[in-house]
Amino acid sequence: MSQISTSHPGEDSPSLRARSAWRQRIVEAERGFTAGFRANSAFFFYFFTTCILLSFAVVLGLSGTQWALILLSVTVAISSELLYFAGQQLSRKLAKHLDEELSQLLSMVTAASMLTLFGSIATVVTVLGFRVFELYG
Numbered sequence: 001m002s003q004i005s006t007s008h009p010g011e012d013s014p015s016l017r018a019r020s021a022w023r024q025r026i027v028e029a030e031r032g033f034t035a036g037f038r039a040n041s042a043f044f045f046y047f048f049t050t051c052i053l054l055s056f057a058v059v060l061g062l063s064g065t066q067w068a069l070i071l072l073s074v075t076v077a078i079s080s081e082l083l084y085f086a087g088q089q090l091s092r093k094l095a096k097h098l099d100e101e102l103s104q105l106l107s108m109v110t111a112a113s114m115l116t117l118f119g120s121i122a123t124v125v126t127v128l129g130f131r132v133f134e135l136y137g
Contacts, residue, residue: 032082040085043078050074053124060131069127073120080120084113 019027037043057070087109094102 036082036085039089040081042081042085046074046078046081050078053128056128060128060135062127062131066127066131070124073123077117077120080113080116084109 037047053070053074057067062070087106091102091106
């Protein structure tokens with residue numbers, strides 16, 4: 001089990017309590033979302049466009065399968081952006097030690113992130129486009 005400190009900065013003796021592994025993982029995920037959201041303005045764009053997208057999907061009355069595709073696409077796009085952001089942060093920290101191979105690795109991470117983003121966009125546009133065609137075409 002992980003040990004966490006429940007003290008605040010300035011306190012002399014931190015009290016430790018056990019936290020289960022799954023709960024610690026949730027806490028770390030929340031910290032990651034918070035750090036990414038605060039440090040990268042792309043996440044504001046993603047959440048704004050996700051709200052618009054979900055509103056549009058509600059108006060169109062998507063089926064369960066279409067909802068699943070939309071939610072999967074949004075989740076994959078945001079996950080990809082988080083991984084890209086983590087790679088960028090890591091490269092900044094290791095900038096003096098970065099050689100050509102690691103630089104190429106960062107380029108591949110960027111390419112994978114963009115490919116995932118474009119694939120997600122294509123999926124969403126296809127699902128919504130077919131639904132609009134079903135309703136109005």
